[in-house]
Amino acid sequence: MSGAGGSGGDGLPPLREVIATHGLAARKSLGQNFLFDLNLTGRIARRVGDLAGSDVLEIGPGPGGLTRALLTEGARKVVAIERDARCLPALAEIAAAYPGRLEVIEGDALGVDPLPLLTPPIRIAANLPYNVGTELLVRWLTPAVWPPFWESMTLMFQREVAERIVAAPGSKAYGRLSLLAQWRCNARIAFEIPARAFTPAPKVTSAVVHLERLAEPRFPADAAVLSRVVALAFGQRRKMLRASLRPLGDAETLLAAAGIPATERAEQVSLEGFCRLARLVAERDASR
Ligand code: SAM
Numbered sequence: 001m002s003g004a005g006g007s008g009g010d011g012l013p014p015l016r017e018v019i020a021t022h023g024l025a026a027r028k029s030l031g032q033n034f035l036f037d038l039n040l041t042g043r044i045a046r047r048v049g050d051l052a053g054s055d056v057l058e059i060g061p062g063p064g065g066l067t068r069a070l071l072t073e074g075a076r077k078v079v080a081i082e083r084d085a086r087c088l089p090a091l092a093e094i095a096a097a098y099p100g101r102l103e104v105i106e107g108d109a110l111g112v113d114p115l116p117l118l119t120p121p122i123r124i125a126a127n128l129p130y131n132v133g134t135e136l137l138v139r140w141l142t143p144a145v146w147p148p149f150w151e152s153m154t155l156m157f158q159r160e161v162a163e164r165i166v167a168a169p170g171s172k173a174y175g176r177l178s179l180l181a182q183w184r185c186n187a188r189i190a191f192e193i194p195a196r197a198f199t200p201a202p203k204v205t206s207a208v209v210h211l212e213r214l215a216e217p218r219f220p221a222d223a224a225v226l227s228r229v230v231a232l233a234f235g236q237r238r239k240m241l242r243a244s245l246r247p248l249g250d251a252e253t254l255l256a257a258a259g260i261p262a263t264e265r266a267e268q269v270s271l272e273g274f275c276r277l278a279r280l281v282a283e284r285d286a287s288r
Contacts, residue, residue: 010072012097018063022090026200030084031129033198034062040197041069047190047210048125048154051075055118057150059109059126059136062087064094066127071098078102079117081109083129109136115149124153130202133157134177137165141180142227146217153211154190162189162207174267175234182271183218183226185211219275225285226278233266233274240265254280 013021015036026032035041044066048056052074061067061080064087070078071094078101082091085106095102103117110132128136133155140153157165160173165181166189167173181187190208195201229248236244242262245251255262258277260269269277 010068010097012068012093015063015065018090018093022063022086024063024086024090027084031060031131031133032062032084033127033200033202035065035127035193035198037197038065038069040193041065042073043191044125044127044154044156044208045069045073045075047208048073048075048123049152049212050121051123054121054123054151055079057081057114057118057122057124059124060129061091061104062127063090066125067091067094067102070125071101075101077119079105079114081105081107081112081114083108110139118149120149121151122149124150124155126154127156130158134161138177138180141184142223146184146223147213147215151213154208155211156193156206156208158202159192159205159207162209165209165211169268169270171267175237176230179230179271179274180227181211183221183275184216185213187211217275219272221275221278222282225282226275229278229281230266230274233269237266241269248281250284254284 058080
């Protein structure tokens, strides 16, 4: 059987049985909503990209549904960080079924460095715990140097967060996360997953987002300056830019030079417009 709740042909027991054997009742405090449907975990794994030629960093494997799919679909190696020690025996069974291809780190993904265990090219895949998902994404999108350690990220979010990542100017969802993601990645919603697919079912629909990193940012800009300009603009997103950007000094002059009407609001400005503005701010600051 290869469908919902089946064993997936890897000789391992069905996930529902794994949960029962190891007493893995889901804990809300750890953002635990498990996926048992092998059709879905397989679909997520196949969206990751070239698995056979990559190491995969997985965050929050839990009982290992997605982990098993990544391995069945041919991942060269999976390094998985899991905070809940109760899941380790179930993950050890998977490691035994795929010798040398799964390493599990017990710990908090926000505090552990998995890089010594990974060989490039590296892809990130996760059904992320909602409580840490956005923080991890922002960290992965803002490394000290670009390109980052990863080639792509295939991540599950609440649909509302997924929509913020891929949003275009003019939409309510457009904001700092959209600009951060789209400046240096191609970001797409791959597909949605209904709440009923999870155990327990969360209150909202989820979506899988796939981000492919670009070798260079889409438009040139200094990361710190761009981040400051975008933070100011969206810090008061209902205000006109001439007001929200006042802390920059010379806001109206800068906006005019960038070809952006001073009466526009942040959500009307394109990524290219923000990058132009950031370059002008950096040039002005350098000449002071
Ligand atoms: N990947 C599994 C699946 O798809 O069924 C479980 C996904 S569940 C939404 C999130 C998982 O992340 C849980 O196993 C939880 O224990 C783990 N987790 C929560 N916070 C974490 C953290 N800070 N670091 C690492 N894992 C964490």
